[in-house]
Amino acid sequence: MGLIRKLAVRGYSNELKKMINDLSKLSAEQIANILIIAVWFRAMLNIDGNLPAIENEDGELNPELAAYPILLKEIEKWISIYNKEGLQVRSFAFSIWVHTLRSIIRPELTDLANRMWDILMRSKPNWESVLTKLRDEDIQLGISHDAVLSTERHAKAILKCLPPKQLS
Numbered sequence: 203m204g205l206i207r208k209l210a211v212r213g214y215s216n217e218l219k220k221m222i223n224d225l226s227k228l229s230a231e232q233i234a235n236i237l238i239i240a241v242w243f244r245a246m247l248n249i250d251g252n253l254p255a256i257e258n259e260d261g262e263l264n265p266e267l268a269a270y271p272i273l274l275k276e277i278e279k280w281i282s283i284y285n286k287e288g289l290q291v292r293s294f295a296f297s298i299w300v301h302t303l304r305s306i307i308r309p310e311l312t313d314l315a316n317r318m319w320d321i322l323m324r325s326k327p328n329w330e331s332v333l334t335k336l337r338d339e340d341i342q343l344g345i346s347h348d349a350v351l352s353t354e355r356h357a358k359a360i361l362k363c364l365p366p367k368q369l370s
Contacts, residue, residue: 211310218301218314224294225321233321234328238357240295242336245356247280249349274303298322306368319365329361 225233277299284293298318305315333354340350 207308211308214301214304214308214311215314217297218305218311218318221294221297221301222314222318222321225318230325231328231332234325234332236291236295237298237322237325238329238332238336239292240298241357241360242333242353243280243292243296244299245360246353249352249356274300274307277303302366302369306366312369315369316365319369323365333357333361 225236228236277296281293281296281300284290284296301311301318302315305311337350337354340353341347
């Protein structure tokens with residue numbers, strides 16, 4: 203492994219360890235809130251065309267991460283935007299995808315990514331209630347009912363694919 207790659211992997215590893223440490227201090231409901239925000243915004247960005255999406259043969263957005271390594275820079279851009287706007291929870295939540303994608307690209311990070319996903323998956327009993335709450339909040343904010351339901355449908359499809367099978 204080249205020096206630059208080693209340094210990159212070391213930096214990514216440290217970031218992922220910090221994420222794991224931060225997540226391990228939270229309750230299952232808090233973890234569910236973070237994960238559902240990550241899934242909701244990923245679904246919303248796919249639907250709005252801000253993140254390129256791959257469609258299945260039936261025209262539905264594909265929730266798998268198969269093509270997502272090419273989207274790493276775009277997701278990192280959104281994290282930067284969230285940070286600049288002071289939206290730290292969104293930034294933290296979206297970093298789940300960055301760590302996952304980096305682990306797909308750099309298998310040396312797979313064990314750490316799996317530890318992160320083990321923590322995230324423990325919050326599964328809370329997913330439905332948090333998803334419903336987020337959906338209802340968006341509707342109350344005046345977001346188009348159709349757009350919210352479309353986002354919810356795609357978010358549920360993403361949730362069914364977790365943890366990402368590419369990490370196995």
